[in-house]
Amino acid sequence: MISIDLIDEDPEQPRSADNPGFRPESIQELANSFGPKGPKTPLSLRDNPKESGRYIINHGHRRFRACKVKKLDEVPAFIDNDYDVDDQIIENIQREGQSPREIAERIGIKQAAGAKNKDIAARWGKSGSWVTQYATLLDLPEPIAAVFNAGRANDVTVVNELVTAYKGNPEEVTDWLSVPTQEISRGEVRLLREFLAEKNKGGSTMRDPNTLDIVFGETDAEADEGAQGDKPKKEKGRNTDPDKLKKAIVQVEHDGRPARLMLSKRPPAEGYAWIKYEDDGQQFEASLTDVRLVALIEG
Incomplete structure (x- = not known):
């Protein structure tokens, strides 16, 4: 255990100041996952050549910041003076995290043992919504499970967006996913959901039979109105107070x-x-x- 006051961050570390891993909410989540003694994985330090008795971080900058958020006086660490400037970038680019499926399966095991999502979230230092998103992967509709298992959709947010769209429009979502060349990205799924929302409001659509690309058209009511000539439109429930926002x-x-x-x-x-x-x-x-x-x- 080494006093946190004796440790300095490496000014040459490869992560930039705006790296997502350094966002305050990300560091807070990491701090929430620590026990009372801090991280179980110790920091790797080297002697500070300019100040005797002080240390510079080799690996563990995020853990160090989380320990400071946790207001710990000491942190577990070991000294490794056999340090190379490439060591940090090698560790970062070679690190392979758990896949969404592995995370979901671990959540399922804990749920089967009686753990609530909020308990899992608290223990892992994540939000309840984060756990719920991954838990959704345990019981996907068959068409979405197929693209997930095939590796076509690995983004948890995308999969959850597809599940939401499927609940209201299962046939359309199934058709959309059935196209082998269909890109399944956040942008494409957003367009799909916008199309479905427009369709559910009564909009007419056209589809390319080969790509299922979606083209928005005028609503049936607008088409009928256009055929009958230019007629003034009646706006229902219009807010007549100019100082109030409708939405x-x-x-x-x-x-x-x-x-x-x-x-x-x-x-x-x-x-x-x-x-x-x-x-x-x-x-x-x-x-x-x-x-x-x-x-x-x-x-």
């Missing part, structure tokens, strides 16, 4: 990318919110300290 959309910026707050999803904790990127539709939990308010508009 508020909060536009923000996160990590330099345009996004919006998802006001319909409950935040995981005070000071956090669900965010949705505008460019690829990715949804995630974020600290409001990392979000910049851009605009409040009417949807």
Whole structure:
């Protein structure tokens, strides 16, 4: 055990300051996973050549930051002065994490033993929604299970989005997945869900029989109206008060990318919110300290 006050981060470490692994919420999750004595995997340190009695981190910068968040006085560590500048990048690029399937199976084992999702989340230092997302992989509809098992869809968020779309439109989602060349990405699934939402509202569509590419058309009501000539449209339930917003959309910026707050999803904790990127539709939990308010508009 070495005093945390004697340890310095390596200024030449390969992770940049804006690396996702250094996000405050990511470090907080890691800290939540520690026991009272800190991480079970010790930090690798080397002697600081410029200051006798101090150490520089070889491996374990995220663990070190999480220990500081945990307000620990000492951390488990070992000294390795046989250090090479390439060691850190080699460790990072060669690290192979657990696959989504392996994580889901471990959740299933713990659930079978009586553990609740909230208990698993607390023990692993993750949010309840994170555990729920992976637990969904244990009981997928057959068409989605097929593409997941074939390795065509490994992104947990994408798989959950497909499950949501399948519940309301199983035939359409099955047809869409049946195309061997169909890309299954966050952007493509977002377009699929937008198409299904438009279809369910009564929009007419056209499909290329070879690619099943989706083209939005006018609604049946708009087509009938166009055939009858230009007639004024009646707007139902229009808000006549110019000072009131009918539907508020909060536009923000996160990590330099345009996004919006998802006001319909409950935040995981005070000071956090669900965010949705505008460019690829990715949804995630974020600290409001990392979000910049851009605009409040009417949807």
